[in-house]
Amino acid sequence: MRGFVTLEGVRHAYGGAGTQLAVDNLTLAIEKGEFAAVVGPSGCGKSTLMKLATGLQFPQNGVVTVAGEVVEKPVKIAGMAFQAPTLLPWRTTLDNVLLPLEIVEPHRKRIRRDRAAYRERAEALLAQVGLDGAGDKFPWELSGGMQMRASLCRALVHEPQLLMLDEPFGALDAFTREELWCVIRDIHAASGVTIILVTHDLREAVFLADRIFVMSARPGHILVEKQIDFPRPRDLELTYAAPFQDMVHELRGHIVEARK
Amino acid sequence: MPTSLAIRAAPWVFVIGMLVVWQAAVAIFAIPPFVLPPPTAVAGAIVQYWNAIWYESLFTLGTTMAGFLLAVGFGLALGLFIGWSRTIYAGLYPLMIGFNAVPKVAVVPILVLWFGIGAVPAIITAFLISFFPIVVNVATGLATIEPELEDVLKALGASKLDIMRKVGIPRALPYFFGSLKIAITLAFVGSVISESIASNHGIGNLMLQAQSQFKVPLIFAGLVVLAVEGIAMYAVMAWLEKRMTGWAHRSTGFASS
Structure with missing residues (x-):
């Protein structure tokens, strides 16, 4: 498997072996310069994915690579931003x-x-x-x-090569959030940085991402992988167009399924 | 609506008010001066015994400050040590609680046994009683670093020392300076306890002697002097706190996001 960030058959639990798994058999690959979004029900291990990809946690099983190297220590080429x-x-x-x-x-x-x-x-x-x-x-x-x-x-x-965003706009009001979508969109367009965005907001994911990964409930793995082909640069108007709404609706269906 | 002048004047008004009530109560209920001397008698005692009071109060201030400074140094070091890792925190915390629960007055006889009577037990008692809040506050400041921020820095390859220097220690400073206000007050308690039990000097000893000679106004004069010293040192610590960690007071906590 090739890619800038790859996880292959990753299993991880915070309490060590035998405790409840946060993610299991998690496999995905993100290309260099790609804008990937990860969505899923609460507690599906999205944040674990962030920690694995930045070298803050190491998997019990499976392999994580970033920029072609197996992650065995903090990756140092990543920037992170959180909700707070x-x-x-x-x-x-x-x-x-x-x-x-x-x-x-x-x-x-x-x-x-x-x-x-x-x-x-x-x-x-x-x-x-x-x-x-x-x-x-x-x-x-x-x-x-x-x-x-x-x-x-x-x-x-x-100037990180990888930008990890963990629900970065969750605490903001709707208008500010949309403003910041555009900020991130422009940063991505200007710098070509690889971005992994973890979010609950499906509109946000569809508006920003090239590819969306839907995760299952705990222990998390990838249920669906969705290519988003709306042409760039995308305008906020896009979010009111029918194909956009359909995509959000379809993703919502997957999440509802995942929650069961 | 109170003006700023009213707020500034309020502490003085209340102090004077208290003295007036005190004086009036003694007069109205005809309380004998050997039970409760009126403020005027206390003031008289301060004037009359000024030389002794001046010398002994400086002695008490000296032992208190010596014990307090020891507590600051040791408390800061131990607080950093405890706050450094969760394991150390978990291991030492119960021990600290137990230690703090021991009434320090019960320790004084042991100190006398080891160091004889005088300034040394007073300094050590002041130290023992006042280092605890410093340790707890510093350790708490360090232990409550936001995990997200720790992640941001760790992902960049930051060492524990980096995180402590850039985040932990600055973050713990308001806790530390806040704890100094508590610690200095406690330090006075410690030194005076020890002086009353085992010393030939200090305000505690002065009050004990005044008691044995039934000079009740002088006992109260001792209390007044202690209160003044306590307020003065508290004010110094409050000033220091404001000066060193102004950012923590200007912001109303962490601005909401």
Whole structure:
């Protein structure tokens, strides 16, 4: 099996062997530059998939590879964003965005010397998501949507090859959520980064993804794999078109089936 | 609606009000001064014994601060150690609770046995009684890092030390400075207990002697001095807290998302 991110026959339980399985016989492959979405009923092991693909957890059985290498330690080429923006309240937005660079090589060694250049880079990134000039503000001065944008910048600042999004927009209101769909869409189009989006929102999945994986209830495995062929760039208007609605409806059917 | 002036004046008004009620109660109910001396008599005692009070209060302040500073150093170190891993946390926490449950007054005789009477048992008692809240607060601050944020950093290859330096320790600081306000108050309790039992110096000893000589206003003068020192040090800690961790107070918690 080839692909940028692959899981093959993966079985995993958090409590070690013998405890309830989070995922079992999980197999999927995601191509480089692809936008993949993973949907499924609550507790189906979507977050486990994220942890396996970033090297935070290692499978009991099966193999996980990222960029052609078997994952045996944190992958370091991934950026992550979650439903909670988890910005550090004692840092300005800009310093929050710079945080990964203080951790990951080779920036870690350079950041003290090249702080100005890195600041410029972070500011450009903030501008790209519509946060121009907000770099000096503290997180609590930002709205929820703006915090999420900053959180995305933090996930992207070290130019990861893989972006993992775990229900990133779940806590936002409907309009802000749609705005951020477009932000992510544009980031993907501009950078060609491989994205894995875990979500409950089927419209979100269909709007953004190239391919959608429907997971079963626990222990999770892939039930259905759906190619989404709506041409890019996609406009929000698309979400009101009949083929789009049909796709969402069909996926909903799969999830309902999976919940049983 | 209260103006800011009213709010600023309120503490003074209430203190003065309390003194007035106290004075009036003593007069109205004709309470003998050896039971409850009026504030004027207490003030008189402070003036009369000023030299002794000044010296002994500085002595108490010294032992308290010495014990408190030890508690800060040790509490910070142990808090970091305990907060470092869940296993250490699980292992040491019951031990700490048990230790904290022991009334420190019961430890003083042992300290006297080991170190004789004087400043050393007072310092150690102040230390023993005040390090616990510091340990618990620092450890709690470290232990409550958001797991998602830990994941973000770990996926980048961050070591435990990285996570502690970038997230854990800054995050624990408001807890730490908050605990100092509790710890300093407790430190006074510890030093005065020890001084009353086993010392020739300090406000605790001064009050004990005043009691044996039936100088009741002087006992109350001792209490007043302790209260003043306690308030002053509390204010210092509160100021320090505000200065060092302003971000934790400016934000109303973590802004909702």
